[in-house]
Amino acid sequence: MRVTDLTLGLLTLLGGIAIYLSAINFHAIPGQDYGAGTMPRAIAFVTGLVGIFMITKAAIAGERLPGLQLAEWTRSGGAVLRMFAVLGLIVTYIVVSPLLGFLPTAFCVMLVAMLILGVRIPTAIIVSALTSVTIQQSFGKLLLVPLPRSDFLNVFW
Amino acid sequence: MHFIKTIVAVGGLMAMTGAAWAQEYPERPIQMIVPWGAGGGTDAVGRLLGAEIQKELGVPVNVVNRTGGSGVVGHSAIANADPDGYTIGIMTIEVDMMHWQGLTDLTYEDFDVLAIVNSDPGGVMVSADAGYDSVEALLEKIKSEPAGTFKASGTGQGGIWHVGLAGWLLSEGLAPDHVTFVPSQGAAPGLTDMVAGGVDIVPSSLAEGRSMIDAKRVVPLATMSPDRQDAFPDVPTLAETTGSDWNVAVWRSVAAPAGLPEDVKVKLMDAIETAYHSDAYQDFMKDRGFGLRWAKGDDATAIVAADDAVFGEVMTKAGLAAQ
Amino acid sequence: MSIVIEAANLVFQPYVLLVIFGAAAFGMFVGAIPGLTATMATALLVPVTFFMDPVPAIATIVTATAMAIFAGDIPGTLLRMPGTPASAAYVQDAYAMTQQGRPEAALGASLVFSSIGGIFGTLVLITASPVLAEIALKFSSFEYFWLVVLGLSCAVFISPGSPARGLIALFIGLFAATVGLDNPAAVPRYTFGSVEMMGGVQFIPAMIGLFAVSEVIRAFIKRASDVRPPSTSGKSIFRQQATNLVTYPVQALRGSVLGTAIGALPGAGADIAAWISYAISKKFSKTPEKFGKGHVEGLVEAGASNNGAMSGAWIPALVFGIPGDSITAIVIGVLYIKGINPGPMVFITQPEMIYAVFIVFLLANVIMLPLGWIAIKGARHVLSIPQKVLMPVILMFCMVGSFAINNSVFGIGLMLFFGVIGFLMEENDIPIAPAILGLVLGPMLEQNFVTSMIKSDGSFLAFFERPIAAGLGLFSIAIWTIPLVLWLLHRRSARQSLS
Incomplete structure (x- = not known):
């Protein structure tokens, strides 16, 4: 625009x-x-x-x-949809993470983002899982950032 | 099948440990909110106390800085947390002032005050170049010059030392704005500006000016406390010199959201008391030149309430309170 | 000489060296993650230093911060997401170099000239600390006001494109800086009754939004896969830097000197130093048109400058116990705990301590070279990961980094807002850098202007009454008027030649 x-x-x-x-x-x-x-x-x-x-x-x-x-990309419906999708994912994280906790929310947000970009499903699952656990361990444990925790799935805390 | 068994087993284990944890407070990490920035005095007090409380209670105490809005953001975060003992915070004197300024509806009554762990009286400091040797000489000069000639700094508009200055001037029979207050980002920038010749007086705590006093760039003329301070035995009180009965001191306290269960409250207060009397805390406070003061539970609440009333009066007279 | 040996004995202990190494790795890690600043690294280290002797405690902080400031260049160069504010000044050039397939050249320049700037700053710290601090102590709000004006003018002039668009960006940043309660009058502005908004627009989430999230949005629109990671040249990281040093010796020296001087001013730190140095580099360059398009010259000067400022900040801290920036403010606190009261007396009573600090500084800036090399080699592989996998991961890091700065989801909201703003700005060729500087310096500008006016009872002349202020003021005005006058003269002569 x-x-x-x-x-x-x-x-x-x-x-x-x-x-x-x-x-x-x-x-x-x-x-x-x-x-x-x-x-x-x-x-x-x-x-x-x-x-x-x-x-x-x-x-x-x-x-x-x-x-x-209007820029070139706005004529492609997929591009516009993907733009709103990424904004929607950020909003989803803001709303959902305090309720579900960091691990499940982060995993889902990354997984969906990767699928939108066309990453193959196994790769997407593995990378999302590894990244969420790594962030949770490094930020949550090492740096003591109080990432939202959930009452279930808190085995790592 | 094996997979499902594992899930069931893990689930069962989690439920069991969960049940075991639920029996006694504390079962999980405690979050301690500090409403001021990392690296400041309040942050250091919070981190040190947190480490000691952690030893006492056996669960991690994570210090979390929630800054901004002259403390409103952090204090609101403490007051709005669940009163379950898993969120506590360092409550500072600003809680007695910000509601008078109309910034928030939050007052000390929204907190369970657990303990007061520190107190530093205000002071009167001038630049070494200014050539005053006593607070009487300074006061004489302030009275003889027209209002607005002298400028003071050392905290934000309506901050504690602004109120402290206004209260002192009122007690000397002067208008509360006879000395113009120049807002600054804190005591250190105010002191730097005074040494650079920007303002004349910094009425902050002597502890905050210690390194400048040691460097002989700043002269402490008086302390706004009933007795002389241990760390500055040569600095007289206002009562000794000008005869003013004005006292003001900042304090730091540990507080929780109002409505804490009684057993949790007792447990926390005991842990804080042990932390306060630990060598690490006592030595730290003495090394930094911070004043030690201990009061817990209702005694601490009474101190907070008394200051709240005094500040309300002075701030209204000085035009700092919201109409 | 015996003092130096005594000091060396304090430093060259296996334990201290181990601590330095660990702190360096920690600093690299924190600096390389966008959203975690050098200040944050220090704050996180403070509880750890409680359990150490004074020398290892200081060594920890010095090493970690020096490393974090350099490491901030890594994500800036590879992904256009500056890891620390100090890297934001030249991120345009560094990223352009990556796109041209020369990320090692950019990172190598950052690394080597960071080290040079740091070592230069340390040498100044050792030799001239008392003199410089004496000058800096004479600065009042009048001088600071002009210094900020100078910094903001630089931001507009270094931005690519038209000055009008640069000004729009600057005022977006300045306006965002007015939000909240932290202004001289302590009046809540544009908070809409929200407590979180009273805290104002926090710099880190805004920066992550403007620089990183806007990039993520673009990647989603283009579907990322068509952005191929640039191929990298096989040249060694260090060999090209010898050439750079021969080509730009003046720039390296100027950056080091200016960075150290700015760092020594209380309140002005590595970020401002980098901006001003970058602007000066462009102003005096033979090829200013290349700036912002992958030119290494600005990188050399600003890279040396921000690490010089890191060392410079210690001058007033050690000599008078007055912090030069937020990091040294924390360090002064740590020193007090250790029973050392920073001030002129330390030089007399515990000179070996001061010399130990100097040795640690030199060591930190030297050890930076091999450790930085490892970090660059490792980080380069980031580019071989397909963007479609990387972008969601970056998005996650952005959100966690924005959250961590004040431990609140409000930060993520801010990040989102500024991500959209940054995206729209880029679409319209409005540069982002001036907006960032406006946001950082806005509060300082307002604070110093309003308090100066109160002090002078409303007389604007007071801004020129003090000699240093007058000099800085005239210089700032000249920056704006001289190009304008030249432009007018040029136009007139052009018109005359036409007619």
Whole structure:
């Protein structure tokens, strides 16, 4: 998904205005002129300037709206599906791992990811299993990272 | 068939060990949440106590840093955990301040305070180049100059030393913002800035300024405690010098989410008490120049509650509390 | 001389050497995994050092951190996922070299010039520590403000593509840095009532998202299998570095000097040093157009710089007990436990201890060469694994690394968010590096600006009243105005020649 310079400039300008509006209610440090709002306002100001600059430049170059160019890959349905699949896998891990524990969730997430990419099933199972156990042992045991644990399957802890 | 047998056997074994574990606390690793970053003073206290408690209880105590939001993130994580004794944490004085600032609804009442394990009184420190030899001379000068001439730093906006400074100024009959407070990321950046000539006073604990005091770049003028500190016997108290009755001290405590079962609570408190009296802990605290203080259970809760009330009053007067 | 021998006796013990070796391997491991930083390696080592004598305890930390900073280059070079923030400055070049089939050349340069920078920094540490720390101690928020401005300007100028896109990236990073409670006014911003958001946008998950997850998303879209691992040249890792040293002696020296100096400033560490050095390298290069496309010059300078900074950070730490970065802050804590109070007195009362630290430093930077060689040889095999198998594994490491930084799934959420942002940025040719620097330096910029304004009672002139601040300020302004003036002059002359 690629936008043209004119659109990018417009988005930047809108972003600047949005940041400025959002910062109106940030009050200053009591008794001072500066505080929580200073930085967002400065960011909003310069962002707006950059946006105006880009719009001007694109307009001089004779660009017109609308300006959205779809990249080659978006025409392949499989590619779009795979993109959403990987995002979905991350969300799945976030939601499921605290419930099921690290080992089963990590194994499943990796297995599905590999199958999507077309790894052969035996290879996918072996690599997923080895990786989850290795991560669990090295991070969980050696580095004491409190990976989510489950009440079953906790033989390794 | 053999495969299935193995699974059944393993399953049975797990169930049995599970049943055996369920009999007595603790049966699995305990997580200790530290609301401040790795490498800081609170982190060191947590890690050392954790190691000693681990010896006592016989299960691993894993120290977990949950930082950010001036301590709100970590304290919330402790309070929101299950009160089963498997999540404890280091609770710091910020818990008595952040709810006054309106940052969170969390107060000390959301915790079971197990023990207070450390306390460091605030101080008055100036740069060696500034040429003050006593806190009276400094106070004289502060009073004679218009408000805002003097600047102090050493913690974030509304942080403990900000409140400590405001409380001291109030006790001397001055406006709480007579000395402008410049927020900093902690005592060390504040001290560095003072030595570089950026601010005039750092009202943090003397322990935090120790290496700078030893390097003769910072002069400690007073301690905000009822008695002189063992580590700094030459530094007078405020009461001895200006006659102010203002006292402030940070403390660190071990706390659990409110609603701990009584037997778990007793077991934890005993383990912490042994850890506190261990040579490793006592030596560590003395070496770092941290003040030792012990109170457990209801005594500790009373200290936390008393500070909560005092801070609420000072912060409201100083305009630091949320309206 | 007897002190040096005494110090050597403290270091050259079988136990100490074993500890150094173990710490080196540990540092390599931690640094090579994206998401685990050198600071984290140190923090994890602290409980272990409780049970050691002072010299092995310091040796552990020094070796592990020096190694972690180098090892951060390995995933950066091979997979475009910098292992530590200090490697992010030149990851573009290093990865481009891998794509051209020269990963050894990139890693070899990182390794050798890391070692050179580290050794140079140590020599400075030994000879000039008191003098340098004295200068650094004069820095107040005014000087730091300009230093940050300088660093951010560098980020925009080193980014490939148009400065406008570089600025957009920078402001994405700066805006992300405003989220949360950790600002001078302690007001929660853009938290939407969430406690986790009060902690702000953590750097590590954001970095993993922008650099690594965006790459994983791309691999899924292309279905990965059509990305062939580049073939590797058979040349030795070290031989090419002799050529590099002959070609870029000035760059290596400049990187070492600047890195050490920046490291010695309290609060400024290896990451800022790498960025500034990379920018300077590009500015003064004869071939700036090659930067970002697999050119080794920036790698030489910034690689030397970040390890120089590692050593430099110890100067204020040892001389005044003031930490130069988060790692030395931890080390000062460890020293106190060991009954050594860092400060001028140690030089008089326990000089053998100071010399032992110096020897450990030299040793760590020398041992880095053979150990690094092994690590590179091992890591090279990462590339022979098919991407379709590797990418899911990397995704898992990304998630665990994002989780580990604050032990919360919130980190994984952040990682996902920034993964999508990074993907969209790349699709639109917006460089990622300035966004990272904006995120890192945003809080420092705000803190130093707001506190300076409070100190000066709102007068902006105060930023030029102190001599060092004035110098840094004028320099920063010159960086922005001179190219602009040159550009205007150029345009005018072009127009005149047209008419």
